Amino acid sequence: MNYSYYPGCSLHSTGLEYGLSTRAVFKHLGLGLTELDGWNCCGASSAHVFDHNLALALPAQTLSLAQAFDRDLVIPCAACYNRLKGADMAMRNDAATRSQLESMLGFQYTGSVAVRPVLAVLAEDVGVKRIAEETRHPLNGLKVVTYYGCLLVRPPEIAQFDDPDNPQVMAELLRAVGAEVMPWSHATDCCGGSLSLSRSDVVQNLVGKLAERAREAGADTIATACPLCQVNLEMRQTAEPKVPAFYFTELLGLAFGLSDSEKWFSKHLIDPRPVLERVAV
Amino acid sequence: MNSNLVLEVDRLSGQQIGLCYHCHKCTAGCPVVDAMQYGPDLLLRMVALGRDDAIFKSRDIWLCVGCYTCATRCPNGINIAATMDGLRQISLARGYAAGERDALLFHRLFMGVVKRFGRSHEAFMLGLFKILSKVPLMNDIPAGIGLFVRGKVPLLPARITASAQVRQIFQRSKK
Ligand code: SF4
Numbered sequence: 001m002n003y004s005y006y007p008g009c010s011l012h013s014t015g016l017e018y019g020l021s022t023r024a025v026f027k028h029l030g031l032g033l034t035e036l037d038g039w040n041c042c043g044a045s046s047a048h049v050f051d052h053n054l055a056l057a058l059p060a061q062t063l064s065l066a067q068a069f070d071r072d073l074v075i076p077c078a079a080c081y082n083r084l085k086g087a088d089m090a091m092r093n094d095a096a097t098r099s100q101l102e103s104m105l106g107f108q109y110t111g112s113v114a115v116r117p118v119l120a121v122l123a124e125d126v127g128v129k130r131i132a133e134e135t136r137h138p139l140n141g142l143k144v145v146t147y148y149g150c151l152l153v154r155p156p157e158i159a160q161f162d163d164p165d166n167p168q169v170m171a172e173l174l175r176a177v178g179a180e181v182m183p184w185s186h187a188t189d190c191c192g193g194s195l196s197l198s199r200s201d202v203v204q205n206l207v208g209k210l211a212e213r214a215r216e217a218g219a220d221t222i223a224t225a226c227p228l229c230q231v232n233l234e235m236r237q238t239a240e241p242k243v244p245a246f247y248f249t250e251l252l253g254l255a256f257g258l259s260d261s262e263k264w265f266s267k268h269l270i271d272p273r274p275v276l277e278r279v280a281v
Numbered sequence: 282m283n284s285n286l287v288l289e290v291d292r293l294s295g296q297q298i299g300l301c302y303h304c305h306k307c308t309a310g311c312p313v314v315d316a317m318q319y320g321p322d323l324l325l326r327m328v329a330l331g332r333d334d335a336i337f338k339s340r341d342i343w344l345c346v347g348c349y350t351c352a353t354r355c356p357n358g359i360n361i362a363a364t365m366d367g368l369r370q371i372s373l374a375r376g377y378a379a380g381e382r383d384a385l386l387f388h389r390l391f392m393g394v395v396k397r398f399g400r401s402h403e404a405f406m407l408g409l410f411k412i413l414s415k416v417p418l419m420n421d422i423p424a425g426i427g428l429f430v431r432g433k434v435p436l437l438p439a440r441i442t443a444s445a446q447v448r449q450i451f452q453r454s455k456k
């Protein structure tokens with residue numbers, strides 16, 4: 001199976017290990033990822049502040065590139081996924097928006113590209129059975145809570161993925177590789193997102209609560225699927241002991257026995273290796 | 282009692298804020314409401330009452346992080362996050378100074394970098410933000426260094442200029 005790939009800006013910087021582990025896991029599973037040539041920023045949390053059309057046009061431009069290929073478009077970053085899916089939905093469902101974007105960008109929308117998060121591809125196209133079969137080093141004893149943040153699941157009419165209040169897909173994948181998924185009620189709480197630099201106090205407060213709830217749930221670590229959440233979780237925790245945050249793809253790669261995993265973990269701001277050593281996975 | 286502001290916000294956001302019956306669900310779930318002066322549902326009421334000046338002088342519209350918790354829970358299907366965007370756009374058009382100066386600065390710098398390079402660029406962003414914001418200079422320097430030594434904030438952008446397509450997008454939306 002081959003997919004088009006949109007890494008987004010974060011995966012070339014703060015979310016480096018999310019991109020590396022996603023590629024490694026796909027390769028291990030025999031899935032092809034072809035990065036779209038010439039992709040641009042999705043507009044993230046900022047374009048929509050200024051202009052609705054700009055916020056649709058930036059991701060629509062990347063969709064126009066993806067249309068050249070007969071493949072689904074796979075996106076790891078929750079924010080990028082939301083923006084590209086939102087632009088796709090707007091063009092799919094609203095003829096006026098579609099023709100406006102078509103003339104602005106000089107392309108014809110075909111609707112042929114399915115925009116999908118990495119989580120969906122692994123759960124639906126690969127399946128938990130195969131994920132379990134690939135496991136060489138089961139993560140037995142590692143207690144995790146799953147954390148989706150906002151943009152993978154909200155608003156549900158755009159995200160159309162998992163459950164906005166009680167999502168399950170990431171838990172199923174992590175259970176398949178032997179991790180113990182602890183119940184908690186904060187999987188889709190907000191981390192404070194783009195206020196990280198301007199109002200770090202607000203983000204520290206939100207992230208601090210998340211870490212506290214994770215500890216209360218008995219978790220060693222928080223599994224994430226968003227580079228903005230992950231960096232906020234790691235950069236804005238102040239209370240000790242800090243709870244490390246993994247990308248769920250790193251945990252899958254570790255369980256598959258991929259040799260690169262050490263390289264990903266060394267990129268974390270909160271070193272997750274002591275936790276792994278403690279449970280000896 | 283619909284003020285002109287209602288019409289303007291509805292037009293920009295594609296919402297009908299007249300549907301709001303102030304059940305307070307949006308405010309109850311808003312992650313940043315503690316830092317706000319009014320909170321989302323009171324803001325919508327103030328829009329209806331035409332209290333433009335108080336809205337645009339408050340920090341609330343600049344604190345909204347677009348998490349869509351409100352939009353997901355609203356029993357009347359109002360995308361309050363979109364109305365917040367509408368309010369920010371009106372506030373800028375009317376020349377108000379943002380109630381959260383540095384939140385707006387972040388968005389401006391981010392879009393400036395995207396306009397220039399076609400992609401975001403953390404080192405650039407962090408550097409400019411450090412210089413231009415009122416956030417104390419030493420905040421985040423350790424974290425920035427932490428990211429740098431882990432090879433996560435390359436100093437040079439992957440490409441030197443935005444593609445023709447991206448430049449055209451900015452030109453056509455006149456931003
Ligand atoms: S949730 Fe909807 S109806 Fe309730 S107060 Fe908020 S905007 Fe109004």
Ligand code: SF4
Pocket residue numbers: 307310311312313314321344345346347348349350351352361362365
């Ligand atoms: S989208 Fe904005 S107003 Fe709505 S809950 Fe999130 S932060 Fe609050």
